[in-house]
Amino acid sequence: EVQLVESGGGLAQPGGSLRLSCAASGFPFSSYSMNWVRQAPGEGLEWVSYISSSSTSIYYADSVTGRFTISRDNAKNSLYLQMNSLRDGDTAVYYCARGAVAGHRGGMDVWGQGTTVTVSS
Amino acid sequence: DIQMTQSPSTLSASVGDRVAITCRASQSISSWLAWYQQKPGKAPKLLIYKASSLESGVPSRFSGSGSGTEFTLTISSLQPDDFASYYCQQYNSYPWTFGQGTKVEIK
Numbered sequence: 449e450v451q452l453v454e455s456g457g458g459l460a461q462p463g464g465s466l467r468l469s470c471a472a473s474g475f476p477f478s479s480y481s482m483n484w485v486r487q488a489p490g491e492g493l494e495w496v497s498y499i500s501s502s503s504t505s506i507y508y509a510d511s512v513t514g515r516f517t518i519s520r521d522n523a524k525n526s527l528y529l530q531m532n533s534l535r536d537g538d539t540a541v542y543y544c545a546r547g548a549v550a551g552h553r554g555g556m557d558v559w560g561q562g563t564t565v566t567v568s569s
Numbered sequence: 570d571i572q573m574t575q576s577p578s579t580l581s582a583s584v585g586d587r588v589a590i591t592c593r594a595s596q597s598i599s600s601w602l603a604w605y606q607q608k609p610g611k612a613p614k615l616l617i618y619k620a621s622s623l624e625s626g627v628p629s630r631f632s633g634s635g636s637g638t639e640f641t642l643t644i645s646s647l648q649p650d651d652f653a654s655y656y657c658q659q660y661n662s663y664p665w666t667f668g669q670g671t672k673v674e675i676k
Contacts, residue, residue: 555603559612
């Protein structure tokens, strides 16, 4: 079964840090690009970051550039999001989502269940 | 950044109705557009990619059309399972952006 499972969410203080993880299974992880998408309470979806299959291309939303770092470990079938200098506005459910296979473009076709990040003092 | 604008924000409809949701891009995105369905407390589900390609396993009552800056998601005969929120998303250029969403409610 193709599956993505996020972990690492929780409560953090403004200015603090958290590291999210996403464990992938059931598909050749190293062949796919990956993304992080978030959803603030009661709000719509916001794309956060993209990483290509071999980590050679990385992109961020303007709202997190310079504070968040995406990475992956293909040997461990895992995706990460290091979040520093957290702000109240980063409070959201964070989803990892599978992108297209290398060399192709497509939507995000597999999603995890999400992990909740709350930034509050 | 490319802005994506969906309309309407809320749509009230009955089972069996044909419904259409529009998504407009602030600049041309060719056909690099996806549609997602999201139910409360659940992760989004990909319905349509490349503007009009139906994702595997998605019922054929869902269809997508358009190119450039104007796109439409159509549900040909609304079913009880279709009451949800729908989002368009462009993947023409980074940063990827979503529309604000359309909530399909029971009339």
